[in-house]
Amino acid sequence: MEYLPGVLAAYSIQLVAVLSPGPAVAMLLGVALSRGRASALFASLGVSFGALTIAALTLAGVGLLMQQTAWAVSALRLIGAAYLLWLAYGSFRKAAHPPTVAPAEMPPLSVTKAFTVGYLMQVTNPKAIVFWIAIASVGATDGAPAPIVALFLLGAFAMSLIGHAAYALALSASPVRALYHRARRGIEATLGTLFTLFAFKLATARS
Template identity: 55%
Template sequence: MTDTLLPFLPAFFIAHSFLLVGALSPGPAVAMLMGISVGQGRAAGLIACAGIATGSATINLLTILGVGLILSQAAWAMMILRIAGSAYLAYLAYGAFRKALNPPTIAAMNVRRQGTGALFVKGYLLQITNPKAIAFWLAIAGVGATANAPLWVVALFVGSMWVLSFACHGAWAVALSASPVRAAYHYARRYIEAALGAFFAFAAFTLATSRS
């Protein structure tokens, strides 16, 4: 089984790196998690994180199925997908550098108190209706991490990406529930965006020049 997984590991590493930085990037999910964690506590924020991660897994699985169908009809489709994904990552790099020069503030989203199920659904719906999240997953699909992979490798990929998404958003939920961390984050926002811009620029180049 290990020998079967080995050929997929380089693409796995690249795809997980993309998600790691993307999930740690400030956005609508961060604003929502900040509002939930501040208003209802860390446990509530983590429940919403589970919804976000499940939403990511849904997009991930649908993207894998859709890309697989396209590639079964036209091998050149992977090249087009890779170029489109690279262009989107370059756009993210541009946006991050622009925010580094003039960093906007992220205010906690005003979220009313809700139960466990409602918090999970809120996180799930936020993710699956976010056009940027869908575009980002299409960029990850351009890596081709599960191309021609057996079912258990696809399941491992989807499951590990769920865990990574939950862990990254969970880190936001836990950290931003503390006011000193929120203050430090706002102070360091310029440097965070600059680092994100550098990573996205590197990711765009890596994806565009990939031969896999």
């Protein structure tokens, strides 16, 4: 019970992170609308494991180390920015040359590819990293035994999975897919623009 206030405070910060759209949600939008619900759900699973990776490393002290190590922060920013630009290129290419098939007829991503896309997005997601550094600063599990830390991480994973899976389900709904089919060029161009802006913001952010 002594850790409960800190855990609740940490989960409150994470809830804000999950509910506020960012690069991961933009990625899920593209996957859900173009590749279908199953691909989006596996991508959301990848996002959740990416969040779990960041959480575990941050609680282990890597977040504090990265705050104090300029080259590590710079390397992470460049990797994340490059990945976001790659996603932007894919979106702009779809906007310029949309396939002739309807979105519902496009083949889904393989489980491995969908999971990997979600995982790579999240582990290089500056928004997720910043939020987890903020969560670590609360000190919810400082001095806690391993079972408490494990339960905390499990709860964080569950919150991320539920939130991002909900996004995947909502964004792959038939009305949304119908809208996407009618306005595919504009939607893909918007996604490409968002990914480009996220990449620019990440690459030019101060350490």
